[in-house]
Each structure stands twice: as structure tokens, then as C-alpha cells.
Amino acid sequence: MAISLGYGIALLLFDSSTAARRENKLSRTTADAGKAKRLLCARCAHPVTRHAEGMEVDGAHEHRRVNPAGYRYHFGCFRAAPGCTTQGAASEEHTWFPGYAWRIANCASCLGHLGWRYERGADGFYGLILERLAEEN
Numbered sequence: 199m200a201i202s203l204g205y206g207i208a209l210l211l212f213d214s215s216t217a218a219r220r221e222n223k224l225s226r227t228t229a230d231a232g233k234a235k236r237l238l239c240a241r242c243a244h245p246v247t248r249h250a251e252g253m254e255v256d257g258a259h260e261h262r263r264v265n266p267a268g269y270r271y272h273f274g275c276f277r278a279a280p281g282c283t284t285q286g287a288a289s290e291e292h293t294w295f296p297g298y299a300w301r302i303a304n305c306a307s308c309l310g311h312l313g314w315r316y317e318r319g320a321d322g323f324y325g326l327i328l329e330r331l332a333e334e335n
Contacts (some may be wrong), residue, residue, distance in 0.1 A: 288315075
């Protein structure tokens with residue numbers, strides 16, 4: 199806000215509530231932009247999902263698990279991954295999420311292994327290996 203003091207001189211008043219609202223809006227916009235960013239297959243750059251699709255399963259978005267063959271995986275859970283295709287019949291054997299059957303999830307473009315699709319009836323999510331994804335610039 200400006201107050202005129204005459205003689206072409208204006209006094210600018212700082213309104214902290216307006217500044218705080220602008221700062222909150224900017225931080226929300228920046229956070230929303232980060233959530234809107236796409237995650238790509240690190241191998242071929244095919245769009246796989248978005249940060250906004252991230253979700254918590256068993257109290258966390260990220261998980262670390264070891265499969266029966268001893269391979270270690272660090273993966274994140276996502277509601278949707280339209281850039282993935284699944285293969286094989288769903289299996290409940292060695293599932294990391296009791297009650298969910300899983301099947302392999304591959305990149306729909308290069309067919310590289312990106313993780314798993316977990317299914318329980320109509321409910322489901324993707325567990326995508328984070329090191330196999332790249333953030334879009």
C-alpha cells in the first residue's frame with residue numbers, strides 16, 4: 199500500500215499479511231509443480247507416472263525389500279503408472295504386501311523391468327524401483 203506525502207513523494211507501507219499470503223502461494227505453487235513432474239523410465243525416457251501419483255502403503259511411500267533370490271529393491275508406491283505394462287499371472291507367492299497378488303511391471307516402451315503391480319480385487323498400486331526412474335526436467 200502507498201500513502202502520498204505530497205510533492206511527488208509516496209510512502210510505501212509493507213503489509214506483512216499480504217507478503218505471507220504471497221509466500222504461501224509461491225510455496226504451494228512450487229510444491230504442486232514438483233508433484234506434477236513426470237517420472238520417466240531411466241533407460242529410455244518413456245513417461246511412466248507422476249510424483250502426484252505417489253501414495254503410502256503400510257504407512258510409507260518408500261520401501262526396501264529383498265526377494266527370495268537375494269536381490270534388494272528400493273521402491274516407491276504409486277496409484278497409477280500408465281507408462282507400464284504388466285506381464286504374467288498375478289501371484290500371491292512371496293508377496294511383500296499380504297493380501298495383494300503381484301505381477302511384473304515393465305516399461306511400455308523398452309520393456310525394462312520397473313517394478314510390480316500389486317492387486318487385490320479392484321484395488322491396486324504399483325511398486326516402482328526408484329533407481330529405474332528419472333525425473334523429467
